[in-house]
Every structure is written in structure tokens, then in C-alpha cells.
Amino acid sequence: MNPQTGVTKETAGAEPAAVLPSLESLTKRADFLAAAKGLRKGTTGFHLQARDRGTGGPIRFGITCSRKVGNAVARNRAKRRLREVARAELPLHGCAGWDYVLIGRREITAAHPFTEMRADLVRALQELHR
RNA sequence: GCGGAGGGCCGGAUGGCCGCUCGGGCCCCGGCCCGAGAGGAAAGUCCGGACUCCCUCAGGCAACGGUGCCGGGUAACGCCCGGGCGGGGCAACCCGACGGACAGCGCCACAGAGAUCAGACCGCCCGGCAUCGGCCGGGUAAGGGUGAAACGGUGGGGUAAGAGCCCACCGCGGGACGGGCAACCGGACCGGCAAGGCAAGCCCCACCGGGAGCAAUGCCAAAUAGGGGCCACAUGAUGGGGUGCCUGACCCUGGUGGCCCGGGUCGGCAGCACGAGGCGGCGGGCGACCGCCGUCCCAGAGGAAUGGCCAUCCUCGACAGAAUCCGGCUUACAGGCCCUCCGCGCGU
RNA sequence: GCGGGUAUGGUGAAAAGGUAUCACGCGAGCUUCCCAAGCUUAAGUUACGGGUUCGAUUCCCGUUACCCGCU
Numbered sequence: 015m016n017p018q019t020g021v022t023k024e025t026a027g028a029e030p031a032a033v034l035p036s037l038e039s040l041t042k043r044a045d046f047l048a049a050a051k052g053l054r055k056g057t058t059g060f061h062l063q064a065r066d067r068g069t070g071g072p073i074r075f076g077i078t079c080s081r082k083v084g085n086a087v088a089r090n091r092a093k094r095r096l097r098e099v100a101r102a103e104l105p106l107h108g109c110a111g112w113d114y115v116l117i118g119r120r121e122i123t124a125a126h127p128f129t130e131m132r133a134d135l136v137r138a139l140q141e142l143h144r
Numbered sequence: 145g146c147g148g149a150g151g152g153c154c155g156g157a158u159g160g161c162c163g164c165u166c167g168g169g170c171c172c173c174g175g176c177c178c179g180a181g182a183g184g185a186a187a188g189u190c191c192g193g194a195c196u197c198c199c200u201c202a203g204g205c206a207a208c209g210g211u212g213c214c215g216g217g218u219a220a221c222g223c224c225c226g227g228g229c230g231g232g233g234c235a236a237c238c239c240g241a242c243g244g245a246c247a248g249c250g251c252c253a254c255a256g257a258g259a260u261c262a263g264a265c266c267g268c269c270c271g272g273c274a275u276c277g278g279c280c281g282g283g284u285a286a287g288g289g290u291g292a293a294a295c296g297g298u299g300g301g302g303u304a305a306g307a308g309c310c311c312a313c314c315g316c317g318g319g320a321c322g323g324g325c326a327a328c329c330g331g332a333c334c335g336g337c338a339a340g341g342c343a344a345g346c347c348c349c350a351c352c353g354g355g356a357g358c359a360a361u362g363c364c365a366a367a368u369a370g371g372g373g374c375c376a377c378a379u380g381a382u383g384g385g386g387u388g389c390c391u392g393a394c395c396c397u398g399g400u401g402g403c404c405c406g407g408g409u410c411g412g413c414a415g416c417a418c419g420a421g422g423c424g425g426c427g428g429g430c431g432a433c434c435g436c437c438g439u440c441c442c443a444g445a446g447g448a449a450u451g452g453c454c455a456u457c458c459u460c461g462a463c464a465g466a467a468u469c470c471g472g473c474u475u476a477c478a479g480g481c482c483c484u485c486c487g488c489g490c491g492u
Numbered sequence: 493g494c495g496g497g498u499a500u501g502g503u504g505a506a507a508a509g510g511u512a513u514c515a516c517g518c519g520a521g522c523u524u525c526c527c528a529a530g531c532u533u534a535a536g537u538u539a540c541g542g543g544u545u546c547g548a549u550u551c552c553c554g555u556u557a558c559c560c561g562c563u
Binding site: 040091102 | 162163164186187447449450451452453463464465
């Protein structure tokens, strides 16, 4: 683990789920469109969109990988990595009652080093919530 | 050893931690344990089916689309196997939209005399005139020239020059008979030669084909909006409607009365994972494949599941992600393995 | 899931089997004191790969890219 990335050192079973806000998935097209009109931040491996629903509740997130990302294999791989990044960092650095949308990019999302993508998400969240 | 041909297979492996989906079990309903979890093409959607709903059903005609040597396999196919024919290769072997051009219509640019039952430019020969190259009439189609293609090819005889005019061989057309289920093959003998190409131009012939698609379809069932269904009687004596047309049968609709409460949308469940299934054995068949027996259960989501990190090894990992299912075809694919066969060289 | 269409100079379009054409733009030249206009001229693997044909932009098959319907 690279200390300079600021990622919390991970120990097995040391993250009680009851303490962290639960994650829900975005399913409706309207939620994605609303998030696209909210705050946005680009990083090397992905784009991040965020919106405060104003009603509180859980953190919700969605993944977008359009056909421009590549064929089905490339899209699936990008979505898996983005989902893993979100699973690792959003409960720690996201805010309750917000929607987050991660958008994959061609070539880069599937190939960029994972630790850097985690650091990028943390940095992007901090900047958006400043 | 080098070069080549055909067929089949694999498509990183192992372990640990944190996560995802499904099934089973336990359960203090927080969760925990165990098991399973993408492909040979899952792709393109080019064919063929299963399944479901719709068109009222059957027959005929017409239209449209597809297939196209023969036989077999199959649920079926435009697929596969075997055979025939044609082409390529020294060979193993590979490739082929491979029915019909005397059913008809159409097209064959440019060049060329002439492009289909055509035709004579340069030529060759004969006769007449002139006699210096020539001119006129006739014969001829061997040679030259044009073209992708020119009403057989080679040789000889023959002739004024020539010509299937005659002869031999080859080619071509017909064909007794024989072989084969068939495609087709062999072929006595006959004809002296008439017969261009294009049907992936229209078309003809034979065969096949109703339409839509799991977001199909069925069941349960909020809010909201008010309508819907069933039965009986009557009969304008035949109206209107039901595939493009026709025929036949059948059905619907228009009236009155009675009874009943149902229908679609959000959502949920089913369809939805046991199948023309995999593996093994035996038997039949040249083969595709078929039969019997044993054994196994092997993804099932509904924003859509395989990822992240670490360690070791190697040849350092290609194309690529199930969405109702199955049989094919086509296209993409790093590298590697196995079997059989052919040619050449060397050694024995 | 099912189905359809298009691809031709830089751009937009023609060409129904026979030398690939037109407009605009662009480059060069002429003309003008200079510019514009005008005149002359150049530029194409007909998306790609095969096949049919003597010959293919055209006909057939496959591939790629883009676009459009229905559900």
C-alpha cells in the first residue's frame, strides 16, 4: 500500500458495516440526468458527477460506461473497476443524501493503476465538498 | 532434415485476504457455513427449428421471397457426409451460386468488312477493258488485320484459287447397348459440321415458404379514469365485414331483455434453465449420423453477477462477456500441443 | 430483440454494365497598379475484401463505419 496516496490502511473485517452509510444503486434515468446537472470533476481514470438530493438518506451511486468506452468486455471491465473504487472509498468520504455517478473513459479506466484511481476519487470528493 | 496438406484440442496455473450473483443448510433474523458461477466463437444476426400469440379454416390461382448436380443424414436447413462433373496443384489435397441459352424477350460499348442463322477491308484466283501504277464483273474465305469473343482444329488430298469439297485423327451433335438407386460414365454406329457469350439481365422449370417475436405470452394486482363481459330471444330472409382474388364451410356485426364485475398501467410471479443435453461403453454405417445401456445436473441476472490486492512459476497470456433455448453458417483470434498423409534431400 | 438505409475529389450531390460528371471550395497560372469578378488548369485505391462478367460505382457475397425505424 502506498502511504502517500492517503488511503486508509485496510485490515480484514475492520470496517463494521453498521457504522458506515449504506450504498444504494441508481436505477432511474432521471437520477442520472439530475446528477449530470450537478457538480462534476474529472480525473485521469474517470469523471465524477455529484448531486445533493436535499432529502438526506443513504449514499447512492451509479456507473455509466457508454459504447464509446469500447466493446462489451471493455465496458464490463471499466464498470467493475469503478464499482470497486466506489465500494472502497464512497462509504468513507462520501456524504449521506448525495448521489454520485462515475463515468468510464476509453482505454484509461480499464488500465489506470487502481491505487491511483482510489486516491483520485478521494481527492475529487474532497474538492467537491469543500 | 527441409517444405507442404488434412483433422482434432488447449486458450495461463496454484494458493491466500476483501467483495458480487444463485442454490442448499444453520439461524440468536444481524448473519454464518458449504457448493456452483461466461465462450469457441457467448459476436455478426445470415439461415433453420422449438416455444408463444395473432391472421377463421381448407383448397386453387396470382404475386412476392428463397433454394438450385445426384444420393444420404437431420426436428429442420441455404448445414453436414458420400458420390459425380469442372478447375488448380508433381502430390497429399483444395476450390466451385454446378438446372435451363432450339420457351420467349433483351444486351454484347470501342475497334472491326462483319457480333448471329452475319460478312468481304487488305488479299488470292478467273474473265473483260486498259496496258504504267489500275478499272469493271465474278469466284473464294486459306492468309493478314480488329476484338473478350469471328459458323471447328492439325495434317494430307484436291482446286484456276479455295472451301468438310474429300480423307485420317481430335473436337462437336445424335445414339443402339452396357454399368450405376441417381447425378453420371463407357460406347458399336450414324451425321460430314448446323450449334457465340451473358440467366450474380428479365425470365422458364422443379422444390420450399402465413405473420410476429420472451420487451412474445400467461397469472396476481395499487392509484386514477369510467366502462367491460356473459346468456337468452328476435331475424332487415339475406345487407355489411372477416388473406390479394375465387370457391366452400364457418364466424362477427346491427335490435330487445336479463345477469354479472371485470380490464389495462406501476409493481410482483411465471415463462427461465432437464435439454433434438454432457460424459463413458457396446453395436450398426465408408461417413455425416443412428440405436441401446450406464452415469452426471452443469450460469440464470433484471442496471444486469467473475473484480481489487498479494505470493510463486512459465512460453508473460489472443479474439473477446450468456440475457428464451437449440442446430448450422460467417467473421475475429497471441501462442502452443497431438494424430495422419504428401513431395524433395541425406543415411541404412 | 427485430428490421431498413447510406458510404463517390475537401464539402454537397449525379452517373441503371463500357473514357467517373456537376456545383462550391482549395492550389497554380493568365488578366489588373492592387483586390474582386472572369478565363485556363491540377487533384479520386468510387469505404474495405472477394466473386460473376471481355469489362463492375452499377450485379452477388462477406467485413467495417455511420444513420434511421418498430418493440
